[in-house]
Amino acid sequence: MSISMAKYFVAALMFLTMSACASVVINEMELNPPEGGVDWVEIYNPDNESVDISGWTAEITDGSWVGKLPAVPAGTILPAKGFYVFNGQSSWNHNDGGYSTLYDAAGEEMDKTANRQDSMNNDFTYGRHPDGHDTNADGDWGLGSATKGESNIR
Numbered sequence: 001m002s003i004s005m006a007k008y009f010v011a012a013l014m015f016l017t018m019s020a021c022a023s024v025v026i027n028e029m030e031l032n033p034p035e036g037g038v039d040w041v042e043i044y045n046p047d048n049e050s051v052d053i054s055g056w057t058a059e060i061t062d063g064s065w066v067g068k069l070p071a072v073p074a075g076t077i078l079p080a081k082g083f084y085v086f087n088g089q090s091s092w093n094h095n096d097g098g099y100s101t102l103y104d105a106a107g108e109e110m111d112k113t114a115n116r117q118d119s120m121n122n123d124f125t126y127g128r129h130p131d132g133h134d135t136n137a138d139g140d141w142g143l144g145s146a147t148k149g150e151s152n153i154r
């Protein structure tokens with residue numbers, strides 16, 4: 001293979017790798033859980049192909065407070081139309097709001113949510129409706145009953 005051919009294949013491979021995981025989004029977030037619960041961030045793969053999310057991380061930012069969610073274990077595949085949930089810690093204490101950010105294993109930002117306030121510590125969360133609806137606008141996010149690891153309902 002010539003060098004220019006090799007460069008072409010590397011570029012094509014990079015493009016395929018990027019496009020394969022470009023549309024995984026944060027789909028729902030619990031910023032103020034019921035008593036004894038934990039904050040959590042649900043992600044969703046709207047594509048028709050599975051994505052290797054090994055080593056992906058997420059965080060919740062509320063003003064100057066940042067909660068880092070544990071990295072996805074090695075060998076984790078997010079199936080087409082599948083969900084994965086990052087769980088926070090029960091000791092977390094912040095101002096009941098914020099936004100969340102999703103990073104791939106290389107630390108590249110994959111998605112960032114609107115900043116939302118969740119004033120009541122109950123089983124209501126902010127989510128996209130329908131699943132994966134992402135126009136990068138605050139209006140993508142609505143308050144609804146929690147559907148942790150499952151399809152969002154209003």
Ligand SMILES: [Ca+2]
Pocket residue numbers: 031032033094096121
């Ligand atoms: Ca709280």
Ligand SMILES: [Ca+2]
Pocket residue numbers: 025111112134135136
């Ligand atoms: Ca987005």
Ligand SMILES: [Ca+2]
Pocket residue numbers: 030031032033034118120121122123124125
């Ligand atoms: Ca809540």
Ligand SMILES: [Ca+2]
Pocket residue numbers: 027028042127146147148149150151152
């Ligand atoms: Ca959900």
